Amino acid sequence: MAYLFALLFLLLVTGSHVQPVHGGLRAERLEESTTEVISHSQGLLARLEGLLVLGNNSDISLRVETVNADEVKVIQAHTLVLSLQSRVFEEMLRNRNSSTLVLRETAECTAVFDKFIRYLYCGELSLQLDQATPLHTLATKYGISGLQQGLTQYMSQNLASDSQGGHVVGWYQYAMTVGDTPLRDNCLQFLSWNLSSVLQSAEWPSVSVELLMTFLKRSDLVLKNELELFEALEIWITKNDPDSLTAENALRLVRYAMIPPRELFRLQRQSPVMTRYHESVRDLLYLSYQFHSASPLQLAKFFDMNCSLFVPRNYLSSMWGSQWAISNPARDDRSSSFQTQLGPSGFDSSKRVTWNALFSPRWLPLSMRPMYTEQGAMQPPRPDGGSGIARPRIIITPATSSADFAGVSFQKTVLIFTKQKGKLVVRHIFGFHQSTEEVGDFLADVDLQYRTSEYLVDGSLYLHIIVKPIYQTLIATKN
Secondary structure, X not given: OHHHHHHHHHHHHHHOOOOOOHHHEEEEEEOOXXXXXXXXXXXXXXXXXHXXXXXXXXXXXXXXXXXXXXXXXXXXXXXXXHXXXXXXXXXXXXXXXXXXXXXXXXXXXXXXXXXXXXXXXXXXXXXXXXXXXXXXXXXXXOOOHHHHHHHHHHHHHOOOOOOOOOOHHHHHHXXXXXXXXXXXXXXXXXXXXXXHHHHOOOOHHHOOHHHHHHHHHOOOOEEOOHHHHHHHHHHHHHHHOOOHHHHHHHHOOOOHHHOOHHHHHHHHHHOHHHHHOHHHHHHHHHHHHHHXXXXXXXXXXXXXXXXXXXXXXXXXXXXXXXXXXXXXXXXXXXXXXXEEEOOOOXXXXXXXXXXXXXXXXXXXOHHHOOEEOOOOOEEOOOOOOOOOOOEEEEEEEXXXXXXXXXXXXXXXEEEEEEEEOOEEEXXXXXXXXXXXXXXXXXXXXXXXXXXXXXXXXXXXXXXXEEEEEXXXXXXXXXX
């Protein structure tokens, strides 16, 4: 036991603050003198791991029993190590009555318990996607905050990884259960901004009612179109057979006005879910048909156009916008043109708007540019101009004006794609009226000079521009 105390003392003194170096020597400058540090912390860690593997000088047996199963694991451990790493273990060991400590865990936690204990001895572990949740559960249960934080970071960085049955929905539900707010928020953002892939995955039917409602209420969902969302909801209702109130509430959150009238007719005739719950959404369908048959300006005189039924989400279909891959984006200004339908209304289905987009990699706000007097003398920039750092900017304007724009403003949305785990995923979403200058943080602190930048895919900046008409209510206010 004295050997173990000595080993742990050396490890705490040398292993926690000194990085290993070649040859065991590391030189560092302290003011004018030079100090050399001899570091063998890796060797000490190896010896500590050997204590666990071989069970030398063990004074406690961990008997890990699996809940609702006969599987049992026995691990020879050391009270000193467990107590130093975990106050929970320290309390349990203080109150034990024998040299065996019985622990009851789920089958998933039992399967990774060896890895968990090894982390307590060595401060590191290797894991696969399906092991993250049980390891996080053990870290939470036994109060190992460093491992908790490390696993939250690992999970947040592996949301785009491939897994046979999907994993992000499960991680979100787990984060909700344990109250891990950063993981919950990261999962929800990833799911919302890459929803099309989620709707097509094996995980979709397992989405909880709470998460389903959260999706349906959001306007920042990124998906092909609203019809894709309805069809996915139809699958969810068919597979889960929820109570009538839940199904009706979910169906009333679909934005039917964003679905073309011919598709609405088809759904009414062919969708079993629509047939079953038609009365619950009859008023929404009626209002949607009115939206498609009259000009938005006329409709705005009689209906509240600010309700969610008329608010588009981030649709990727060509009628809403266009992809734009900018090669070598730091080189110079680029321009592009694309067309969208004037609006989702059937009344506007034949009308097109041409948009001009300008990308500037190094744009300086006007307030930060030098000014010249009539005599040609240069004056310094105004003091209220901010950081004065040139940054990327996108401007999107219509090629022509039209009387059809009356009563409508256009919200521009730019999706920034990056490659994670070999997949293109949405990394950022920026919304503005005409220029990203309105946003303030558009690609701030992003270096586009190097092809290895995490924001570039094969040397190109991948964008998707979406133009969303926002209708203004013209109902007279009653006094």
